[in-house]
Amino acid sequence: MAITGSTPAAAPPSLTPVPQPQNAAPPGTSAPPSPPDGAGDRDNPDDADAHGTGTPAPSGQGGSLPATEPSPSDPAPQSPAAGSPGPATGDRIAAATVTAYYVLLDDGGKHGVRFGCNDSLVGFAQESRAGEEPLAAAIGALLNAPQQAVHSAGGATAYNALSESRLKFLAGSFDGTTVTVYLTGVLRPGGTCDVPRMEAQLTQTALASVGAIRAEIYVNGRTLTEALTLG
Template sequence: MDDSTAAISPRSGPPGTTVQITAAGLVANTEVELGVGQVASEYDVVDTAVTAANGTLNTTVQIPDYAETDAQWVVVVEEPNGAKTISNEFDVTTSAALFDSTQIYLIAVGDEGQSGPEIGCGDSAIPVTINIEPTIAPLTAALENMFAINEQYYGQSGLYNALHQSNLSVQGIDIDNGHATIALNGDLQMGGTCDTPRVEAQLRQTALQYSTIDTVSVTINGQPLDDLLSAASS
């Protein structure tokens, strides 16, 4: 019985969208072919990749620029033995507007809600506008730019960055009916008890800036952020 699975994110977008594919249950340490094609049709091999020692695969594939609006595409992972694992469907939409700026959230220590939403330890979460490369995925860009800040305090602003010791990256983001599911990979490090609400605020508020998002759940290496923060506080 083949228990392999493959999932892509995002699940919709314009032609040319780059999707993240996450597969599991594959043969370990093996080169596989990656193909794209319309649902119930032939597919074209566009790349190869090597599976991890645990039989997983995390990589990206581009939906073709010539994909027609309203068509449904899938990504196919083919192993050397001919076994094929087919992803969930990608819905091709009309071309979306590109974002060239976004906001990240940092912390005003001891501000007590005067300059932004108040969080634990008497701090405030403060939005900071940054410029990004034009993209249809501004939340991914916002998070990646925030994770790239290695300084404890951001520039001359005096705003605190509770993520400065961490090494995180975005594995995938799925937005469904106003709920954003954000999957991160890497290492979360915090400097003390007060960093717990600060980390949570930076991640959640950065996502909640978008009108399409009402609620947020975050995982790091598959573990819920809430569980990780609770363990760190205990």
């Protein structure tokens, strides 16, 4: 039931009962605590008891509204709006993207930097966990990448020379010029041409992750060149 339908049309705007005018009391006497005229007929005491304060009770309720009910003129209590915004969109951190480098075999530099056995070095975008350091994320993506990936240039299949190795990223640092990477595990080249491929993939992935111009990579405490020679 709507609220406006439950209040008589003649009701005052305030929800607090408003006393009606009374006859003046005789001089020297105090006014009797009788209800306003018409509310408590002396010939009908039951009528006075039934009406109490003289304010009609709204239909559907057992009596008059309590005196503590706020007046319509009082400011309404503040509550969150139905359409109030939640957390800022910027707080929802999306997954970052890093670049891991693969090899296009015998590509001759057509789709990337030519090196080694007439191969090309090409980058692949990889997703990383939100908040992860770029260097750790990029090297981790390369070490965990599958052996092959399809390059966007003509659908050529790129090769990951590190796919058979078992390497783990330990730590890394960047001083503004040189990026240093420490790995542990086993290097497993698949042939002579895999040696320059592994070196190029690790070096370029590390450089690109932080924007360095020089990379120093260590495997089990040895330089990458020494580790590849021993492997």
